[in-house]
Amino acid sequence: MHPLPLSATDDETLARAAAQGHPGAAPVVWQRFAPLVRRILKRTLGPGDEVDDHVQDTFLRFFRVAKDLRDPSLLSSFIVGIAVRVARAELRRRRLRRWLQLSPSGELPDVGGAQQDPQGRAALARLYRILDQVDDRSRTLFVLRFIEGLELTEIAAALGISLATTKRHLARASHRILTAAERDPALSTYLTKAPQAIDLHGSLLAREGEHDE
Numbered sequence: 001m002h003p004l005p006l007s008a009t010d011d012e013t014l015a016r017a018a019a020q021g022h023p024g025a026a027p028v029v030w031q032r033f034a035p036l037v038r039r040i041l042k043r044t045l046g047p048g049d050e051v052d053d054h055v056q057d058t059f060l061r062f063f064r065v066a067k068d069l070r071d072p073s074l075l076s077s078f079i080v081g082i083a084v085r086v087a088r089a090e091l092r093r094r095r096l097r098r099w100l101q102l103s104p105s106g107e108l109p110d111v112g113g114a115q116q117d118p119q120g121r122a123a124l125a126r127l128y129r130i131l132d133q134v135d136d137r138s139r140t141l142f143v144l145r146f147i148e149g150l151e152l153t154e155i156a157a158a159l160g161i162s163l164a165t166t167k168r169h170l171a172r173a174s175h176r177i178l179t180a181a182e183r184d185p186a187l188s189t190y191l192t193k194a195p196q197a198i199d200l201h202g203s204l205l206a207r208e209g210e211h212d213e
Contacts, residue, residue: 015072018063030059033076037083044087044143046128054090058083077157080150084158088136123186130180130187138173145170 009017009028018025034055041054061082069078131139137159144150144158156166181187 011075012072015066015069015075015078018066019069019072026059026063029062029079033079034059036076037079040080040083040144040148041087043147044084044140045090046131047124050090054083054086058086061086074157077154080144080154080158081160084140084144088140091136091139119186126184126186127181130177130184133180134173134176137169138176141166141170141173142177146174 011032014025014028014032018029037058038051038055041058042048042051045051045054058079062079065082069075131142134142140159141155144155145152150158152163152166152170155170156163159166161169
C-alpha cells in the first residue's frame with residue numbers, strides 16, 4: 001500500500017484508511033487534527049508542559065479504536081471525543097493529587113508571555129480557578145462551545161449525548177461560570193452581555209495559543 005497524499009483525502013476516506021491500518025493514515029490524521037486537539041486540551045486543562053503528552057495520548061487511543069468508528073464522516077467529532085475523555089481523566093487525577101496533597105493547590109505554572117501581558121495572565125489564572133470549581137462535564141461543555149467555538153451538534157456528537165441534553169447542560173454550565181466571571185473584576189472586562197460574544201477566546205486564551213501555532 002502506498003502512503004496517502006496529505007491533501008488528497010476527505011475525513012471519511014481518511015477514517016476508513018485509519019481503520020484499515022493504512023501506513024499513510026497516521027501522519028495525515030496527525031497533521032489534520034493535532035492543532036485542534038492541542039487547543040482543546042490546553043484550553044480545558046490550562047497552560048502546562050504536560051499538554052503535548054496528552055495530545056500524543058489522544059492519538060494513540062484513536063489508532064487503537066479507529067476501527068470502532070461507525071460513521072467515518074464523523075472523524076473529527078470522534079477524535080474530539082477522545083480528547084475530551086483524556087482531559088477529563090487528567091482533571092480527575094489533578095483532583096486526586098490535591099486531595100492527597102501530592103501537588104500544589106492548582107496554581108497555574110508560569111508560561112512564556114506572562115511578563116509581556118501580566119494583566120491577561122492574571123485574568124486567565126482566575127478563569128481556570130473558576131473552572132476548577134465546576135464539574136468536568138460543565139467545564140468541557142463551556143470550553144468546547146464558548147472558547148473553542150464548536151457547534152452544538154459537534155459537541156453532542158463528541159460527547160455522545162443528545163442535542164437537547166447538550167443544550168440543557170450547557171445552559172447550566174455557562175450560567176454558573178459566567179456569573180462567577182462577571183463578579184471577578186479581572187475577568188468582567190473580557191465579557192459582554194451575551195455568552196456567545198465572550199471575548200475570552202480572542203483576549204485571553206488565544207494569547208496562550210500563539211505559542212502553539
